[in-house]
Amino acid sequence: AQSVTQPDIHITVSEGASLELRCNYSYGATPYLFWYVQSPGQGLQLLLKYFSGDTLVQGIKGFEAEFKRSQSSFNLRKPSVHWSDAAEYFCAVGASGNTPLVFGKGTRLSVIA
Amino acid sequence: NAGVTQTPKFQVLKTGQSMTLQCAQDMNHEYMSWYRQDPGMGLRLIHYSVGAGITDQGEVPNGYNVSRSTTEDFPLRLLSAAPSQTSVYFCASRRKTGPQETQYFGPGTRLLVL
Numbered sequence: 126a127q128s129v130t131q132p133d134i135h136i137t138v139s140e141g142a143s144l145e146l147r148c149n150y151s152y153g154a155t156p157y158l159f160w161y162v163q164s165p166g167q168g169l170q171l172l173l174k175y176f177s178g179d180t181l182v183q184g185i186k187g188f189e190a191e192f193k194r195s196q197s198s199f200n201l202r203k204p205s206v207h208w209s210d211a212a213e214y215f216c217a218v219g220a221s222g223n224t225p226l227v228f229g230k231g232t233r234l235s236v237i238a
Numbered sequence: 239n240a241g242v243t244q245t246p247k248f249q250v251l252k253t254g255q256s257m258t259l260q261c262a263q264d265m266n267h268e269y270m271s272w273y274r275q276d277p278g279m280g281l282r283l284i285h286y287s288v289g290a291g292i293t294d295q296g297e298v299p300n301g302y303n304v305s306r307s308t309t310e311d312f313p314l315r316l317l318s319a320a321p322s323q324t325s326v327y328f329c330a331s332r333r334k335t336g337p338q339e340t341q342y343f344g345p346g347t348r349l350l351v352l
Contacts, residue, residue, distance in 0.1 A: 133280070163333055168242075169281075176337070176338040211329060223288045225283050228273075230280035
């Protein structure tokens with residue numbers, strides 16, 4: 126069965142600084158990988174996903190993520206963080222067929238002036 | 239399209255009461271699922287369905303029932319509420335073509351069990 130680890134529970138960055146959120150997965154075959162964002166009191170919104178092709182994936186709101194098979198990682202990056210990026214971020218992995226998505230426990234991002 | 243809708247938004251129950259959380263989607267998605275979100279635990283799957291008449295258990299199914307009589311609706315029933323079921327519940331849907339399909343989430347239902 127697949128699993129996801131997000132090592133950082135909480136990260137604080139300054140506005141304008143770069144951001145990298147870590148995600149490690151465990152799955153024997155090629156995984157289907159997702160990053161979702163949850164603003165306070167809201168549902169989850171898809172930022173980006175990877176399932177084949179180019180290992181650098183572009184998403185919405187200026188985010189990107191890179192799939193590294195050798196490291197079993199799918200880290201989320203943004204070159205310059207805005208105050209509105211403060212939210213909780215979830216990495217998720219899917220397997221083939223109709224196996225449900227498995228989510229990490231999330232990383233809460235705080236942005237300071 | 240309204241997407242995925244959930245009702246109610248908030249609910250307070252007493253221990254032992256029953257209730258149904260409603261979930262509906264208008265995207266003709268075959269695949270629907272229910273998650274609960276608790277602090278520090280991320281999202282945990284309760285039940286899911288790959289089509290009308292087909293349901294399966296997720297990671298934390300105890301205390302919850304589901305049924306899927308139509309493609310659009312996937313209600314979650316709490317038979318006898320317990321304080322441990324205090325949580326935020328999210329419904330989600332996607333096409334069942336494959337796991338590469340985007341999963342869309344509803345706005346959530348906040349449940350407090352006293």
